[in-house]
């Protein structure tokens with residue numbers, strides 16, 4: 055295995071030093087409070103630090119947590135043990151007494167060994183929020199994953215998982231020295247709440263955890279009242295229970311929770327006389343904020359939903375799609391109808407939960423149907439008044455979406471308003487796209503838009519994901535929240551390496567062939583060949599991952615196409 059300085063580590067906040075490599079045969083143990091969770095066999099490390107690869111006999115690896123591990127630390131240790139076990143077959147040992155190598159993970163607060171190690175390192179003391187440090191020196195029996203926070207510990211262990219090389223009965227760890235911290239504080243994922251996700255809740259739990267391992271720290275859902283007759287509708291109760299479950303999964307990984315609410319949403323049974331004048335993309339049971347009594351009713355409904363969920367960190371006021379009202383009192387929508395409900399709603403949420411960040415989303419507002427240029431008045435007013443509850447603007451990144459696309463001039467206007475920004479990127483509105491979505495040219499345009507905003511204002515965002523097949527796009531965006539200059543090529547390299555294992559090179563080529571922008575005239579034949587090669591060579595764990603299924607689906611789609 056080659057371990058070289060790679061371009062995506064080259065930023066100010068990161069450093070990597072090549073030292074060598076450790077190879078373990080067998081052996082895994084997770085220890086918390088002296089109680090082992092999982093483990094293996096025995097052995098001794100040998101070799102010199104100058105070696106490119108340190109050959110190790112049958113060594114034992116123990117994962118050591120502190121005396122007071124957080125739920126995130128306990129969970130990530132188990133996930134690491136499971137991943138190693140699944141990919142190498144290394145079985146648990148009975149005690150940690152024989153561990154030749156100890157992987158110490160945690161924060162300065164949770165783990166005394168980490169505290170002692172951090173005391174020797176200036177870079178750890180100055181680690182940015184949610185950052186991590188991985189120190190694996192082959193001359194020492196203790197390896198460290200230090201996180202600045204729970205999210206940092208999880209991201210660090212995730213990075214370690216991607217650096218490990220898994221073989222049957224053998225695990226290789228390159229000696230590493232990595233310090234990295236994310237550029238943006240809100241590194242989210244918005245799962246559009248539909249059957250593609252909710253039909254498989256166990257898979258969603260694992261998906262959320264995997265996202266955290268890639269460095270994600272926020273999960274958002276939209277609660278769509280219009281799907282239900284009322285708050286007491288049993289289906290609404292089930293939906294909320296599902297959200298609570300997924301939020302708990304996210305919280306356990308050290309993530310934040312986000313809730314999107316369309317501001318003038320209403321239940322299907324809403325009073326006829328309070329309903330909207332029709333506007334594109336909005337069901338008729340939505341309510342008009344200009345009719346007497348409707349704002350009070352909508353705020354009360356939203357409050358009910360908000361309180362039925364565990365503490366929400368980030369609340370998003372969504373203006374349209376669906377939403378809006380075309381009556382003369384609500385027009386133009388941004389500063390009249392929208393503001394008429396958004397303001398009291400924000401104030402009420404802030405009153406209930408002062409710590410909740412409240413972001414004003416402006417999706418669709420720059421389209422003439424939703425007020426033409428009136429959005430500029432909304433932005434200017436908020437930027438000037440800065441109500442106590444106001445966290446910033448959430449802006450669309452959707453160059454192909456005719457209602458949500460933003461111009462360079464629009465972006466300049468936001469930059470000049472000097473309010474914090476988050477992005478709401480369209481990564482998945484691709485009609486009936488078959489299988490895993492890869493579209494590097496499009497991603498480049500999204501990245502260019504992201505980087506068109508002032509870096510000091512940009513705080514992250516929520517890529518919009520409709521189905522499992524947006525996984526690579528989500529990971530790509532997430533990588534930009536860590537380092538907005540990282541290339542899609544680099545992300546695809548990492549992705550292929552982690553999910554194709556020894557088949558990474560062929561898998562990487564296959565992903566390029568599946569790219570929507572691929573112009574290779576031999577594309578169909580090459581896709582067939584690459585898939586056949588992988589089919590016959592990758593270990594079973596590659597094929598057990600649901601991602602493999604999505605990729606095979608993509609290949610079949612091309613095979614059947616003329």
Ligand SMILES: [Zn+2]
Nearest residue numbers: 342379381384
């Ligand atoms: Zn109206």
